[in-house]
Amino acid sequence: MEESHKKKRWEMPDTYVILFAVLLLAVALTYIVPAGSFERETVEGVERVVSGTYSQTEGNPAGFMDLFLALQQGMVESADLIFLVLFAGGAFEIIERSGAIRGGILRAVNVTRGKEFWLIALISILFALGGAVGAVANSVIPFVAIGLIIARALKLDALVAVAITFGATFAGFNVGFLNPYTVGVAQTIADVPLFSGMGLRILAFVLIVGVTIWYTWRYAKGVLNDPSKSLIGVLEDQSQDGSLDAPFTGRHKLILSFAGIALAFFVFATIKMGWTINHMAAFFIFIGLVSGIIAGMNYNQLTMAFMEGCKNLVYGALIIGVARAILIVMENAYILDTLVHALSVPLETLPPVLAALGMFAANGALNFLVPSGSGQAMIAMPILTPLADMLGITRQVAVQAFQFGDGFTNSIFPTSGPLMASLAVAGVAWVKWFKWMLPLFGIWVLIAVVMLSVGVLMNWGPI
Template identity: 35%
Template sequence: MTFKFPTAYTILFMLIVLVAAGTWVVPAGNYERVQSESLGKEVPVPGTYHSVDANPQGVVDVFLAPIAGFYNPDSYEAAAIDVALFVLIIGGFLGVVTQTGAIDAGIGRAMVKLKGHEKWMIPILMALFALGGSTYGMAEESLAFYALLIPVMIAAGYDSVVAVAVILLGAGIGCLGSTINPFATVIAANAADIPFTQGIGLRFFILLSGWLACVIYVMRYAAKVKKAPSLSIVADHSAEIEAQFRKESHDDSTATLSISQNIVLIIFALTFVVMIWGVSSQGWWMAKMGALFIASSILIGLITRMGEKCFTEVFINGARDLLGVAIIIGIARGIVVVMDAGHMTDTILHLGEQTLSGLPAVVFINTMYGIELLMSFFVPSSSGLAVLSMPIMAPLADFSGVGRELVVTAFQSANGLVNLFNPTFAVVMGALAIGKVPYERWLRFVWPLLLILSAIIMGSLSVVALSA
């Protein structure tokens, strides 16, 4: 019998079990916390770590964790139910749009116009997603784009991995090289007690060099797959993926769009434009974004005279297609629930505090980067990790002659890198589930790029630390 790598659901549940087991052996402890007026949240106080009574997580806690992950807000990030519901609504919206045939016909026409120039979609789209990541921390909202881009990339002769990489790596490198991202850079800088513009030059360099590395990497893979489809890392799943995402009309050079289909595509595009505007300038989150997609779905149904029964059926069927993604989001958040309940998070932070004290500048900043990599695995939320770690880690930089802005850059770079593959990050597992890319295949695809990006980050941090 050949070994088959477990599904994302099993991987995440096994991580819950491992973290629960850790609560039986890792000493329990907490930092004292005070309310920060600038952050509007409680932050840990340096030097106040103390042991607390252990709260080891048992079998019952393990099985409760995926449920609690949906609705139980922990110390560092909100509950997952809003994200899960948004994903289901997106599924319903896409089901309604697909029913009109507008996407199929539109992709068919787009492929005719792009014939021979499809590869340039990759750098352009990755730049747009990187812009979203760098300016407003585009993450969960990017889940709305996968079902749109995957059929486009398949019709262009690529595979679903290319589509996933364009969005996940594009937005991810933007977060990794955040310039003014309020959920990472601004919160971390405030917690470190420095202006958020301090160190922006280095972050901009990391953003541009990282984006270039990602573009070259993805374009090389895309060209290889287009030339020899059997070299795709999901070649054995290609028939299943194409059956879901690719329609015959995608290959029809004579595909035409009716007036109603043109209107549907305009509404479709405007919905995403309004979503981006709402998130970036109006403070929208999942509830308002979900309401927007519901309203757009109803409008499209009315314009195309779909009928109440047909509309309801296609919306529910579309939501059902993304049900697995919604479940993954709750399970992933359950890992953090178990960790916090077992009082492990602050213990790991305290270990980092002890390790960093008094190290030389270059050793300090690279060790800081390594510790933030570890912390990011357990606390994938950039804002959550900033509030948790920066009040403790940033002051330690003063004793090693390192600027606090370098600590902020190390934090956000580490968090951004880990969240390109982190199984505890719902965006990663949700994206792979939508694209039908097994987790181990994604690791096989992305690990060389992770080494390249890490070399860029550590080299940049070291050069600046030496020149300080």
């Protein structure tokens, strides 16, 4: 007979549980950590911390209601970022429902049929671009099934299926030169011009995606030549639900062309017209509306698709407000500057390059607990921004240190929801994926170290 009471299996706490625990810790710290503040000055419209001006002040510990008021206030103060995430989700859902993304990917498969390297390279580039602009991130999960069909047709294994879909997506997400959820949020908090510094980020994107394609092909070529070299065994040749055939109509081409031109115009508008993250949120409504009209959706279909996209991102969007609540508690109690000062003391003795690399490592560790790009930006950037000012590091470098730290570890940490879901779809054990991914992860880190070092030495700006 089975035991009536079995020991419950331990589960990793949900991100919201972890953030609420951190919020409780922040409240407790308001009674322990001395209050203090830096002097600040405004230079060319940007408020900066003045190094060496920290002094203790009278404290203001958080009360019982302050805990819950901070949650409400965090949502209000983060409304612009929350609605950016929601509206972007709505727009991309409309594009995805039109069939344009799936049709475009499968057309690329058919065009490169019989040319294994070019097929793997082209599919990887498409998913990497999707990750770089924020069109594909968590939504990559269902596309892993397409990766399985491709891998099966090529007589490869499920690791390749995950690599050319999930892996490529997050290779692009690592840099995200036009990603509203990471770079957009981080630069807004750091008071850095939206999507500035794109040139160096595009170079990093090319390098990271390039080595990812090389690494994937190197493994795939070995398996093609000798199936016994597969870490998990090649996929069996058996019938599968789904196929490599899907329509790619003139409407689909028009939708993808419009979305690409619209995003390119937004970059132009931020540089030449001073558009902000609020403009971007509003512009996503326009992108979704026009894409739905081109797709032939009626007003009800368009509305429901947009709302479904928003609903899918509510979880990630509200994390921004909860993360902001933690900072509100610390700001109101005047302990945030004290924590920044405490972090700056050991880093002040380091060269700026090593300090920037320390920021990168710290954000990578933080991502284990907060595997949300926008949520982590809300926690990290208010700390990294004044820290960068004091250490003589540009805020642009601090933004990239955050982004590399957040992006890379999404591909190996088991707390990453998209990773674990993608592996589940493909039937790949996390241990096998980790073994396969670790050398590539090391190459990514090396590229990040070089890029951040160059950024510090060239005083990468603006700001």
